[in-house]
Amino acid sequence: MRAETRRNQPVPRSNVSGIVWPAFPNDRDAATFALLAQLEMSQWWSPETLLRHQLVQATGLLRHAAQTVPFYRDRLTQYANRTKALTLSEWQSIPLLSRSEIQDAGEDLASERPPAGHDGVFDVLTSGSTGAPVRVKWNKVVAGFHAAITLRDHLWHGRNPSKKFGVLKRLADDFISDRLADNEARWAAGYRSGPMVFFDLRGRVNDALDWLAREEPDYLMVYPTYLRSMILRSNETGFKPSKLRQVAAVSEVVDAGLRKMCEESWGARVIDMYSAQETGFLALECPDTGLYHIQSECNLVEVLDERGRSCAPGETGRIVATPLHNFSVPLIRYDLGDYAEVGEACGCGRGLPVLRKIHGRSRNMMKLADGSRHWIALTGCGFEDIAAIRQVQLIQKSVREISLRLVVSRPLTEPEVTAAREAVCRAVRQDFDVTFDYVDEIPRSVGGKFEDVISEVADELA
Amino acid sequence: MEATSDYSDSVPISVVPGVLWPALTDEKNSVTMAILGQLLTTQYLSPETILRRQLRQLTELVSYTAQTVPYYRKSLAAFARPKRPLSLEQWRSLPILSRRDIQEQGAAMVTRRPLKEHGKATDVQTSGSTGEAVTVKRNGVTGRIFAALTLRDHLAHRRDFRGKVAYIRRLSGASVEAAKEGKPGQWVEGFPSGPILFRDVHEPVEETLDWIIREEPDYLMTYPTYLHALIRRSVETGRKPRGLRQIVSFGEVVDPEVRKDCAAVWGVSLADVYSTQEVGLVAFQCPEHDHYLVQAEGIFVEVLDDDGAPCKPGEVGRVVVTPLHNFSMPLIRYEIGDFAEVGEPCESGRGLPVLRRILGRSRNMLVTPSGERVWASLTGAGLEPIEPIRQFQLYQDRSDAIELRLVVTRELSAEEEAQARRAIVKATGYDFDVSIVYLDEIPRSAGGKYEDVVCAIPVPS
Numbered sequence: 071m072r073a074e075t076r077r078n079q080p081v082p083r084s085n086v087s088g089i090v091w092p093a094f095p096n097d098r099d100a101a102t103f104a105l106l107a108q109l110e111m112s113q114w115w116s117p118e119t120l121l122r123h124q125l126v127q128a129t130g131l132l133r134h135a136a137q138t139v140p141f142y143r144d145r146l147t148q149y150a151n152r153t154k155a156l157t158l159s160e161w162q163s164i165p166l167l168s169r170s171e172i173q174d175a176g177e178d179l180a181s182e183r184p185p186a187g188h189d190g191v192f193d194v195l196t197s198g199s200t201g202a203p204v205r206v207k208w209n210k211v212v213a214g215f216h217a218a219i220t221l222r223d224h225l226w227h228g229r230n231p232s233k234k235f236g237v238l239k240r241l242a243d244d245f246i247s248d249r250l251a252d253n254e255a256r257w258a259a260g261y262r263s264g265p266m267v268f269f270d271l272r273g274r275v276n277d278a279l280d281w282l283a284r285e286e287p288d289y290l291m292v293y294p295t296y297l298r299s300m301i302l303r304s305n306e307t308g309f310k311p312s313k314l315r316q317v318a319a320v321s322e323v324v325d326a327g328l329r330k331m332c333e334e335s336w337g338a339r340v341i342d343m344y345s346a347q348e349t350g351f352l353a354l355e356c357p358d359t360g361l362y363h364i365q366s367e368c369n370l371v372e373v374l375d376e377r378g379r380s381c382a383p384g385e386t387g388r389i390v391a392t393p394l395h396n397f398s399v400p401l402i403r404y405d406l407g408d409y410a411e412v413g414e415a416c417g418c419g420r421g422l423p424v425l426r427k428i429h430g431r432s433r434n435m436m437k438l439a440d441g442s443r444h445w446i447a448l449t450g451c452g453f454e455d456i457a458a459i460r461q462v463q464l465i466q467k468s469v470r471e472i473s474l475r476l477v478v479s480r481p482l483t484e485p486e487v488t489a490a491r492e493a494v495c496r497a498v499r500q501d502f503d504v505t506f507d508y509v510d511e512i513p514r515s516v517g518g519k520f521e522d523v524i525s526e527v528a529d530e531l532a
Numbered sequence: 533m534e535a536t537s538d539y540s541d542s543v544p545i546s547v548v549p550g551v552l553w554p555a556l557t558d559e560k561n562s563v564t565m566a567i568l569g570q571l572l573t574t575q576y577l578s579p580e581t582i583l584r585r586q587l588r589q590l591t592e593l594v595s596y597t598a599q600t601v602p603y604y605r606k607s608l609a610a611f612a613r614p615k616r617p618l619s620l621e622q623w624r625s626l627p628i629l630s631r632r633d634i635q636e637q638g639a640a641m642v643t644r645r646p647l648k649e650h651g652k653a654t655d656v657q658t659s660g661s662t663g664e665a666v667t668v669k670r671n672g673v674t675g676r677i678f679a680a681l682t683l684r685d686h687l688a689h690r691r692d693f694r695g696k697v698a699y700i701r702r703l704s705g706a707s708v709e710a711a712k713e714g715k716p717g718q719w720v721e722g723f724p725s726g727p728i729l730f731r732d733v734h735e736p737v738e739e740t741l742d743w744i745i746r747e748e749p750d751y752l753m754t755y756p757t758y759l760h761a762l763i764r765r766s767v768e769t770g771r772k773p774r775g776l777r778q779i780v781s782f783g784e785v786v787d788p789e790v791r792k793d794c795a796a797v798w799g800v801s802l803a804d805v806y807s808t809q810e811v812g813l814v815a816f817q818c819p820e821h822d823h824y825l826v827q828a829e830g831i832f833v834e835v836l837d838d839d840g841a842p843c844k845p846g847e848v849g850r851v852v853v854t855p856l857h858n859f860s861m862p863l864i865r866y867e868i869g870d871f872a873e874v875g876e877p878c879e880s881g882r883g884l885p886v887l888r889r890i891l892g893r894s895r896n897m898l899v900t901p902s903g904e905r906v907w908a909s910l911t912g913a914g915l916e917p918i919e920p921i922r923q924f925q926l927y928q929d930r931s932d933a934i935e936l937r938l939v940v941t942r943e944l945s946a947e948e949e950a951q952a953r954r955a956i957v958k959a960t961g962y963d964f965d966v967s968i969v970y971l972d973e974i975p976r977s978a979g980g981k982y983e984d985v986v987c988a989i990p991v992p993s
Contacts, residue, residue: 078581079570079573081585086647086673087649088592089589089592089673090588093570094566100559100562101556104562105554106566107565108565110569115539126552126553185548186549368554
């Protein structure tokens with residue numbers, strides 16, 4: 071049964087006098103809702119049908135890239151006049167695009183002749199915690215799809231557009247002056263939307279909690295690590311947000327412990343999503359099962375093993391994505407550096423492919439002495455049991471050395487130091503020389519993301 | 533893995549180069565798709581929520597009507613500026629509108645302050661279900677609603693938009709030329725669509741069956757009586773159309789016999805549409821059942837007993853409808869002239885109201901002296917402009933003659949009678965000897981059906 075379709079979905083804002091239901095949206099909103107209507111249907115298509123449509127769309131993108139993008143001219147020359155949709159095996163023979171290739175290519179990745187209608191180009195700067203940031207371009211087509219998937223996320227999770235949405239993020243300076251002041255921001259495009267309020271992540275956790283108490287949002291968008299800090303602090307002060315229903319987690323991995331903590335302490339559900347600036351939405355959390363549905367309508371997502379073959383359900387591999395509609399800067403088979411476990415078909419009935427777990431960045435993968443790489447999770451290793459520890463970061467310096475960076479509320483006792491050392495061993499499953507580095511604050515990366523594991527020795531995957 | 537989709541994977545026409553799927557549609561189709569997107573989920577709302585939303589929309593309609601439509605100014609005065617949505621009880625206190633009211637007061641029922649954003653209003657003329665001609669107006673908004681509801685029906689029945697359609701009906705306007713030239717149109721607005729071939733329903737059944745067999749359409753759309761004649765002809769000759777995937781019928785009551793014969797003789801299912809020219813779509817047959825789903829997002833349908841009380845499941849009553857979005861010529865609680873049996877809620881999970889069966893118009897085909905069966909359509913034949921005529925019926929009990937039964941405000945002049953006779957020749961495509969009979973009232977047949985063409989000559993078995 072399709073619980074989701076039965077949910078009492080909100081009525082869009084109508085732009086024609088006298089008509090309230092069904093709503094007649096204005097032209098801009100109608101374009102988004104026209105996409106949403108297609109998404110409403112395509113989510114129930116079989117995976118085979120979805121793939122067939124993806125390959126048709128991807129072939130057009132490929133042809134365009136081969137014809138108009140300098141970077142691809144030689145690389146994809148054989149597809150410059152291809153009209154028939156590629157088969158999956160043909161698609162899989164196309165070379166992957168790495169992050170460093172994007173950085174090196176620069177303007178050579180931009181189309182010299184974007185098709186009509188793909189205008190309104192703007193730069194998007196992606197965060198990078200280790201290397202140089204990556205710059206890509208979006209346009210109004212890409213933004214239109216992004217708006218539709220954003221609405222899908224709201225609808226899947228039953229958000230009421232008339233409520234208040236609070237966003238905690240690292241805000242650009244001009245954004246702060248322009249938008250924070252007017253208090254007019256709205257979050258649910260196309261609906262009679264409630265307000266959207268912002269908190270700049272450069273602020274302290276205590277200030278964030280004050281802001282939360284003052285604004286009382288119904289929904290919150292925040293990085294999981296920051297959310298964890300807020301909840302821990304609120305548990306100490308006894309504060310509990312009264313209206314909060316859901317927390318949308320972005321940019322970092324969400325673990326079960328945080329979900330539980332948020333439910334128990336704040337009575338709010340954590341809803342995860344997986345997106346990247348350079349690709350847009352990659353996966354959203356299923357409203358019925360909690361698994362992740364790949365957003366096949368806007369990204370052709372592949373999960374590949376070490377030998378470049380598609381992973382089967384239960385296998386973990388690296389994520390390769392092709393944003394299907396970015397004709398300004400086509401990213402063909404872009405290796406994001408993230409890892410995910412492929413899931414079985416979802417019990418909800420949607421045909422959108424499933425990721426069971428998303429592991430995050432490859433730079434969070436530690437490189438061991440034998441050259442193999444391992445994903446490291448800090449949750450459940452024992453750090454949570456050490457009361458004085460507020461924040462943890464593991465930095466791999468070499469195949470033998472790890473620096474354990476800690477924010478603590480008081481100096482650790484001797485048994486606590488031992489426990490922390492054991493926790494590191496449990497996390498990395500190998501002996502390392504651990505040095506302790508006590509800091510007042512663990513800085514975020516340029517984009518405001520927090521990385522709990524950083525490997526300075528992990529290089530780009532081939 | 534089994535395909536999970538309830539929907540066909542048809543993709544709309546994209547107007548942005550390079551973007552094929554999902555499509556970026558043009559402005560007009562974006563509005564249709566935006567409405568369709570709502571309809572895909574609203575059909576699963578609970579009946580209570582659907583009713584609540586209908587009443588909100590009806591309140592807008594009533595308020596506007598009270599303020600701008602002369603005919604309603606007095607009767608709806610109390611609701612010109614309502615503070616909150618009308619209750620069902622308040623709604624039921626509003627007067628019922630008869631077909632005759634529209635005939636006599638039609639001009640006063642047009643809004644005096646047309647809303648520009650609702651698009652240009654156009655006239656629609658119809659004989660409706662009871663042979664009483666009326667003219668109504670519709671506009672761009674009602675057109676979008678119609679398009680979106682039609683799309684939902686196509687999608688729910690998983691019709692292949694690239695398939696070929698044979699559309700047999702009384703033709704008018706551009707379709708006459710298209711049929712003559714054999715020029716196909718497109719049958720799904722806003723989508724890459726297969727061809728639709730038009731054919732006039734007055735063409736002899738024998739020739740039409742040959743035409744269908746030749747053209748091999750995927751879908752056949754026509755009136756049930758004509759369909760039945762085609763199937764009987766198929767049985768007689770042993771020749772069947774190939775490749776037919778579904779039949780869509782409209783315009784008349786579907787005899788269970790017809791449905792049975794479709795399956796037994798041609799091996800295809802039949803999906804019926806309940807619509808009228810003046811109000812648009814009323815109900816579609818459920819994709820999983822024989823019953824009808826009221827298109828509640830476009831029309832408010834009441835089924836009332838003799839005392840004006842709503843019928844319960846299993847009861848038959850008069851169909852009273854209110855199109856929710858026609859602000860050019862609002863029809864409030866319009867008694868359409870059909871009867872219907874209220875059904876239990878649909879097991880498909882849809883919250884749309886259910887009509888178990890519709891007892892409406894049943895057109896019969898006439899017989900010429902040579903034994904040929906011809907289809908008669910009185911709409912647009914030329915009876916409507918004859919001013920005194922309120923209602924009409926064609927009755928045949930001999931193969932060479934026909935009786936035109938009329939309800940009139942005064943007897944026709946000789947010239948008007950001649951005009952009426954010419955109209956009948958046009959409607960039937962045959963030079964019948966027409967006698968005119970004046971009646972006070974044209975009675976319904978048993979079961980509440982109204983038949984605007986009655987043929988009492990038995991069909992040879």
